[in-house]
Amino acid sequence: MTGIAFSLRGVGYRVAGADILAGITLEIAYGRVLALVGPNGAGKSSLLRVLTGDVPPSTGTVTLDGRPLAEWGAGDLARRRSVLPQENQVAFSFTAAEVVEMGRAPWRGDEEGAGDRRLVAESLARTDVLHLADRSFASLSGGEKARVSLARVLAQDAAVVMLDEPTAALDLRHQEDVMRVASDLAARGRAVVVVLHDLSLAAAYADEVVIVDGGRLVAHGSPGDVLTEHRVAQVYGTPVRVLPDPDTGRPVILPRRSQRVQNSPSSA
Structure with missing residues (x-):
């Protein structure tokens, strides 16, 4: 498929009087992998839950295929979008x-x-x-x-696939496999939204990256434009080095670690 899957305009989400999301305006296209990244508690999973229709926005509008998300029936929505939550639990x-x-x-x-x-x-x-x-x-x-x-x-x-931290429990090989599957889905015309913590993995496979911090959209664009040293350090509160991958040229994000060796009781 082509065109816009989701359109969000001024979306906010409040819980117990606290703003979990505020002023989110975003379009999500078919044929693309969009990675949602940001620090813990930034609002990534909440934004995904708004997109899935699991929770209604407190303010603003969300449309899927040009139709308000609230107007989709449960059956039609289940056939239109699939969701992988963080927790993989089965009762029986x-x-x-x-x-x-x-x-x-x-x-x-x-x-x-x-x-x-x-x-x-x-x-x-x-x-x-x-x-x-x-x-x-x-x-x-x-x-x-x-x-x-x-x-x-x-x-x-x-047609729309939403994955909440799909690589969190996986080894290196299967992390790569999952993201290749996401890329393949997008190449076949699906709209793919993936919540990730690994910034280098997001940079390697996403067509677009959205940074969310404090419930607000901080940046949206290509991995190279969004994942800069200054922005990542500012959002995550730690200095980083961003280098080009020698094979793909895409950004690789590395923390800047102190070279100081700390003595321990066993190192006398």
């Missing part, structure tokens, strides 16, 4: 394959449901968990649960 003893099959639930009774089995198998393979298909979800490691949960999102086959 389902197998990994059964968890992934849950992603097809919005299409039950629809002609699109005819490819359920194929999409489930493809999603398990793309996230490197096909060999875990018959394992109980509860028995999996944190990283395995995260990949199975991502497979569920992929099986939903939605």
